[in-house]
Amino acid sequence: MIDFRYHLVSLASVLIALAVGIVLGAGPLKEDIGNTLTTQVTQLRGEKDALRADLDAATKVSTARDQFEAELLSRMVAGELASKRVALVVLPGAETTVVDQVSAALKDSGADLAEPIVVNKSWVEGAEDKVAARTEVGNALLEDASLPPVGEDGGQSVDSVLAAALTGKVSASALRDPLTTSARRALFDGLVEADLITDSDAVGKPVDGVVVIAGTVDETGDAGVAQTKSRLALAATVDRTSEGAVLTEDTTKVADQALSPLAVARDQKALSKGLSTVDAPHLAMGQVDVVLALAEQFDGGEGHYGVRADATAALPGLGR
Structure with missing residues (x-):
């Protein structure tokens, strides 16, 4: 049978680890973690904006091409049949x-x-x-x-x-x-x-x-x-x-x-x-x-x- 003291030691270890994590997160590591997350969010926003700009440009080109072809269509086929x-x-x-x-x-x-x-x-x-x-x-x-x-x-x-x-x-x-x-x-x-x-x-x-x-x-x-x-x-x-x-x-x-x-x-x-x-x-x-x-x-x-x-x-x- 496992001694009850073993459970106390295990529980204490978990609590100590949790406390250390909280202290580090609120202290020395707080700034590094926050800066990393901020940088990643900024990067993702930039990528999203770039993709949106690329999509808008491609849509504009496609629309212009379709309009160009439609305008030329009647001229290209005129009199053919x-x-x-x-x-x-x-x-x-x-x-x-x-x-x-x-x-x-x-x-x-x-x-x-x-x-x-x-x-x-x-x-x-x-x-x-x-x-x-x-x-x-x-x-x-x-x-x-x-x-x-x-x-x-x-x-x-x-x-x-x-x-x-x-x-x-x-x-x-x-x-x-x-x-x-x-x-x-x-x-x-x-x-x-x-x-x-x-x-x-x-x-x-x-x-x-x-x-x-x-x-x-x-x-x-x-x-x-x-x-x-x-x-x-x-x-x-x-x-x-x-x-x-x-x-x-x-x-x-x-x-x-x-x-x-x-x-x-x-x-x-x-x-x-x-x-x-x-x-x-x-x-x-x-x-x-x-x-x-x-x-x-x-x-x-x-x-x-x-x-x-x-x-x-x-x-x-x-x-x-």
Whole structure:
């Protein structure tokens, strides 16, 4: 058994140490500790002020750059798509802000801009009954318009229906007469009735080119990958049917690149042969890229533009 005197000695030692600490803290060490703490606080305040100044300067530069680019945007694209009829195809999840910004850039370019085609989520749903229903609708509409069935590399039948409704053709080099306005209207109406697209006044004249704006894929795993490839297949189909097409997407919103149609298009060239892509459409530079990339498509070229590492260049050549 431990003697009670041991406890008294231990307690006394603790009290003595505490007393010594108090005496030193209030005496000889007080000034040193206070000065050290004051110096550290002053240093931290200085660092905070410096970081704040750096942030303010960076924000000012970024704001000035954005204003500069916005002012130049209309001048850089002016006349690039004059006399060309262009349609926007807006995929599920695309941000309204991006759609508005790209639309404004296309109008600044002189393009005759058709009413946007908004694709509903039902277009890409992967359940077997959904796929079967889309296939049935697409095949019936193609047959009613006396259009050939989808080939092995043609994606979904509804992709070909939308492409034909927009361009009036089954391919960019089609030999047959283009579809009449009423025939194209019937294709649009069939897609609307099947709840695959929202109704729009996009018929008008057939379009020359198409800009496809991709959005967030809300599935993961195999289902998400299938949705991603389905969206890319639609862009590739309208590219084959029109004189040119550009796929654009704000990939900064995508964590998994396997769920980005644009990233997959750049990685798997066989799925996007002939299609141009533009990342960063939320930036003025990206909006310029969309216009110039589409103009390049009309001239027979293609490329992948923007700020990502997999872009072939930041900007399509201006000396076309």
